[in-house]
Amino acid sequence: MPTISMFYGIIIYMYYFDNKEHQTPHIHANYAEHDAVISIPEGDVLKGEMPNKKLKLIKAWIEIHQEDLTADWKLAVEGQQPYKIKPLR
Secondary structure (H helix, E strand, O other): OOEEEEEOOEEEEOOOOOOOOOOOOEEEEEEOOEEEEEEOOOOOEEEEOOOHHHHHHHHHHHHHOHHHHHHHHHHHHOOOOOOOOOOOO
């Protein structure tokens, strides 16, 4: 479960071999007691919940880093280490 980015108290993870349950590229986000699984292409919450303000930040970050996230997803589902991605500033 590599951490690929952290910003504004949000930690973004991408698990290895994690393409079975949701069957779409996604990230895992944690903020305080909130956990959510969020699709990479659309920014939809697939599982869990996240405060609306934090979800908006995550969606903006996903939009900015779409290509990096797609490349990291390909690495992670093959069991390889994904790269760190710059935080939202």
